[in-house]
Amino acid sequence: MTRLFDSLAIVAGILLLWTGVFEYAGDSAITGPLQTFRFAAxxxxRADFWQHAQATLSAFGYALAISAVAGIALGLILGLHRFSGDVAEPMLASLYTIPKVTLYPLMLLVFGLGVSAKVAFGVIHGMIPVILFTLSAVKNIPQVLLRTAKALHLTPMQTATHLLAPAVLPEIISGLRIGFALTFLGVLIGEMFASQRGLGFLIINGINSHDVKRTTAVILIVITASVAANGALLALDRRAHH
Amino acid sequence: MTREGWTRLGLVAAGIAALEALCRTKVIKPLTLVPPSRMVHDLAGLLIAGDIFDDIGQTAIEVGGAFFLAIVLGVLMGAAIQATPRLRRAVAPVLASWYAVPSFVFYPLLVALFGLSTSPLIAIGVLSATPAMVVATIGGLDRVPRVLLRAARIHRLTAAQTLWLITLPSALPSLFTGLKLSFAYAFIGVIAGEFILSGGGIGYGIAYAYESFETPKMYALMLLVLIVAVGVNGALHAWEGRLLQRRQR
Structure with a gap:
């Protein structure tokens, strides 16, 4: 009961803050909650909104698939081969620190305008955390487990399915949760600069044409979707970690 | 230097050499990418001419201000949240989903709130950097062993002594992770903000150079961003290593 009350208090706080900002800044900057919900609904x-949403979702789907598959594969390789892992980890951490928006002109020159630039943007944002989480998960498998596998004469396949997978899965899920959010962010940024379609384009277009009502509504939809997806992954994450 | 360190250096050098070769032989067109040696040369030229000092200064103030505020706010909020279990349970979902929200979408709003100056950029840096510091502070304080706190009470240490001798050393590893992440997020937030909507700073410089087809200048500034990001990250990493080593002794 108190938990429900606390959650409601948080939501109420956010709405109050929103209203306060709206009262202070006026409708040239943001629209009020009620108006925004109505406009978002x-x-x-509308069909044209869904076309943009679909463009974003398909680019996001490709980018997430690449981030996840390549990220986990690289993470496993670097984690199993200790020396490569030790060499690569600080480099990856540094890459993570770079403001990747600044690479956008390079991305445009390499990939051109369109879906591939968006996907590339999503991948460079989302893949590194997946690699780092997978790497540390594999590196931190207790040696005792591996020795047990050897003692039991498990085949490499059996070791992978019965031992490695369960041991690293929780961490990989955590990495995927962060990778998911960052890939989405990357795709949105890509759309803001390198596209004429998608939700990111709707946002930047709204900003440039001072269409505050639409911008605020699209931002609300984007944030709601992102937070909801994150919540679902977080629940999965908790269950995997228990 | 360790074997890993040398290998890393070798890999980076090989990568740069390969890029240089590809650019020199025109496999990569000069319009797409200028050779790394040219980037260094152009960057040196820009630094000597001094034209970009204003931009560098603005970005440094914004990133520094955001980083500092994020540390102060993050540690204070983290300590308050860690001390009140109910507050902690209530804000946990907010903290967990903070980075799922693409915070740069708030940038136009911040411009409307603060005007087009350095303050909205500092604000966006603080917005993206603070939660990392909050989470790190909570994690660090969780790791302080109860038994040491009890020992501190038995020895009648003052609050300041307890903080300095017990709490801080135990929380240090987690706090350092927070510092590194906070810097990264403040830096990314500020540069991205400048890039999208600003009249100055390095991020703006890159966007401006790109739009006016000054490819060499654009790459020189990108190199600068790269060097700063990697340099600060490396410095914090080295500092962390030294402090942790001292603790083990």
Whole structure:
């Protein structure tokens, strides 16, 4: 009961803050909660909005697939081969620190305008955390488990399915949760600069044409979707870690 | 230097050499990428001419201000949240989903709130960097062994002594992770903000150079961003290593 009350208090706090900002800054900067919800509901019923949403989702799907598969594969390789892992880890951590937005002109020159630039943007944002989490998960498998596998004469396949997978899965799920959010962020940024379609384009277009109502509504939809997906992954994450 | 360190250096050198070769032989077109040696040369030229000092200064103030505020706010909020279990349970979902929200979408709003100056950029840096510091502070304080705190009470240490001798050393590894992440997020937030909507700073310089087809200048500034990001990250990493080593002794 108190938990429900606390959650409601948080939501109320956010709405209050939103209203306060709206009262202070006026409708040239942001629209109020009620108006935004109404406009967002209206947007959700329109076909052209869904075309943009679909463009974002398909680019996001490709980018996430690449981030996840390549990220986990690289993480496993670097984690199993200790020396490569030790060499690569600080380099990857540094890459993570770079503001990747600044690479966008390079991305445009290499990939051109369109879906591939968006996907590339999503991948450079999302893949590194997946690699880092997988790497540390594999590196931190207790040696005792591996020795047990050897003692029991497990085949490499059996070791992988019965021992490695369960041991590293929780960490990989955590990495995927962060990779998921960052890939989405990357795709949105890619759309803001390198595209004429998608939700990121709707946002930047709204900003440039001072269409505050639409921008705020699209941002609300994007944030809601992102937080909801994160919540679902977080629940999965908790269950995997128990 | 360790074997890993040398290998890393070798890999980076080989990568740069390969890029240089590809650019020199025109496999990569000069319009797409200028050779790394040219980037260094151009960057040196820009630094000597001094034209970009204003931009560098602005970005440094913004990143430094955001980083500092994020540390102060993050540690204070983290300590408050860690001390009150109910607050902690309530804000946990907010902290967990903070980075799922692409914070740069708030940038136009911040410009409307603060005007087009350095303050909205500092604000976006603080918004993206603070939660990492909050999470790190909570994690660090969780790791302080109860038994040591009890020992501190038995020895009648003052609050300041307890903080300095017990709490801080135990929380240090986690706090350092927070510092590194906070810097990264403040830096990314500020540069991205400048890039999207600003009249100055390095991020703006890159966007401006790109739009006016000054490819060499663009790459020189990108190199600068790369050097700063990697340099500060490396410095914090080295500092962390030294402090942890001292603790083990």
């Amino acid at each position: 209206n947007l959700l019923g």
